[in-house]
Amino acid sequence: MSPTSQLAASDPIGIDIGGMTIALRTQDPAFRQMLEDRYAGFVKISPNPQFEFDISLFEPEDSPDPSEARHADDGVQVRLQGGEWLLQRGDFSARWDSVAGRGHIRQSRNPYAIDSALRIVHTLILARQGGFLVHAASAIRGGRAFLFAGVSGAGKTTISRLAPSDATLLTDEISYVRRAGNSYEAWGTPFAGELARVGENRAAPLSALFLLEKGPENRIEPVGESEAIRLLLRNILFFAEDPELVNLVFRSACEFVERVPVRRLIFVPDERVWEMIR
Amino acid sequence: MMIMSAVDSTFFTLNEVATLIWQAADGHTPLSEIVARRICPEFEVDPVEAGHDAEQFVNDLSQHGILLVSEQPIASSPPPEAR
Numbered sequence: 201m202s203p204t205s206q207l208a209a210s211d212p213i214g215i216d217i218g219g220m221t222i223a224l225r226t227q228d229p230a231f232r233q234m235l236e237d238r239y240a241g242f243v244k245i246s247p248n249p250q251f252e253f254d255i256s257l258f259e260p261e262d263s264p265d266p267s268e269a270r271h272a273d274d275g276v277q278v279r280l281q282g283g284e285w286l287l288q289r290g291d292f293s294a295r296w297d298s299v300a301g302r303g304h305i306r307q308s309r310n311p312y313a314i315d316s317a318l319r320i321v322h323t324l325i326l327a328r329q330g331g332f333l334v335h336a337a338s339a340i341r342g343g344r345a346f347l348f349a350g351v352s353g354a355g356k357t358t359i360s361r362l363a364p365s366d367a368t369l370l371t372d373e374i375s376y377v378r379r380a381g382n383s384y385e386a387w388g389t390p391f392a393g394e395l396a397r398v399g400e401n402r403a404a405p406l407s408a409l410f411l412l413e414k415g416p417e418n419r420i421e422p423v424g425e426s427e428a429i430r431l432l433l434r435n436i437l438f439f440a441e442d443p444e445l446v447n448l449v450f451r452s453a454c455e456f457v458e459r460v461p462v463r464r465l466i467f468v469p470d471e472r473v474w475e476m477i478r
Numbered sequence: 479m480m481i482m483s484a485v486d487s488t489f490f491t492l493n494e495v496a497t498l499i500w501q502a503a504d505g506h507t508p509l510s511e512i513v514a515r516r517i518c519p520e521f522e523v524d525p526v527e528a529g530h531d532a533e534q535f536v537n538d539l540s541q542h543g544i545l546l547v548s549e550q551p552i553a554s555s556p557p558p559e560a561r
Contacts, residue, residue: 275484276482289484290484291484312485312486312487315487316487319487335480335489335491349491350491351491351492351493351496352490352491352492352496352538353538373488373489374489393488394488434479434480434491435480435491437480437489
């Protein structure tokens with residue numbers, strides 16, 4: 201029996217990402233169904249979710265709130281105000297009391313809006329735990345996880361597509377990194393990129409971060425610590441205009457590079473590249 | 479720099495050259511001028527090769543709906559949000 205088949209229509213839907221459950225409550229059956237479909241594999245029945253959001257929907261053309269009339273291209277704004285986090289983009293606005301664990305999201309029906317809201321909330325949670333979301337593919341092989349980051353076009357989608365059958369793809373777009381004592385874990389996410397394939401909801405100890413670069417041959421090169429930090433920071437997702445949390449994320453990146461090998465992976469885009477990833 | 483598409487929330491991580499193009503894309507300055515006056519002097523690259531790479535980059539972003547390519551200056555707003 202799937203988790204969703206055990207849910208009553210009035211139950212919130214728990215979205216379990218990175219081992220943290222965020223319950224989403226909506227009164228709209230179609231939107232609810234979209235959530236169940238979009239996050240299949242990450243839906244969890246959790247009587248005591250760590251965080252809970254009520255969702256209300258608006259149609260852009262009849263929005264009574266001028267703040268919702270922002271242009272769809274308007275950028276993300278995340279700031280702390282009066283003890284609550286305010287999250288805003290063209291297609292959604294949200295309030296979140298991180299201490300109480302409760303919030304409210306007002307959004308269009310655009311499924312990417314809830315994707316973005318969830319990502320932002322997770323970046324805020326992770327910032328205080330020494331983890332982060334990073335624009336990288338990731339996979340588990342041999343019980344260990346590997347991250348693959350790089351500028352757009354470097355090969356995140358390619359290496360994900362080439363993954364052998366004994367590798368478990370965690371994501372081809374947004375990787376979830378959590379601190380686990382003195383080491384790190386990578387968790388699967390439902391945030392898909394060009395591959396349009398949701399990752400597996402699994403986790404494994406993180407073995408290495410590879411910085412991708414397509415080239416004439418397959419080889420792995422060392423990366424200096426300062427360059428590794430700089431390139432990692434380039435790929436970390438963080439949206440809040442908050443000096444304290446920005447500082448924490450910076451420290452997290454430094455500590456990550458101290459503990460996880462960072463290598464440059466130059467590769468020919470065919471399946472042989474995975475012979476080096478074990 | 480990382481930018482996010484407002485259409486589908488896709489992220490793009492840009493290298494230094496792509497970042498410069500993105501920041502210089504003001505709707506008025508021709509791409510050829512960005513390449514000639516900004517990229518070539520700063521990165522000491524071949525103008526023809528840089529021009530081809532720049533065109534490919536803006537076409538990629540255009541296909542994802544986050545950059546508008548036009549033969550004429552665009553008399554409107556500043557570039558979309560960058561992050």
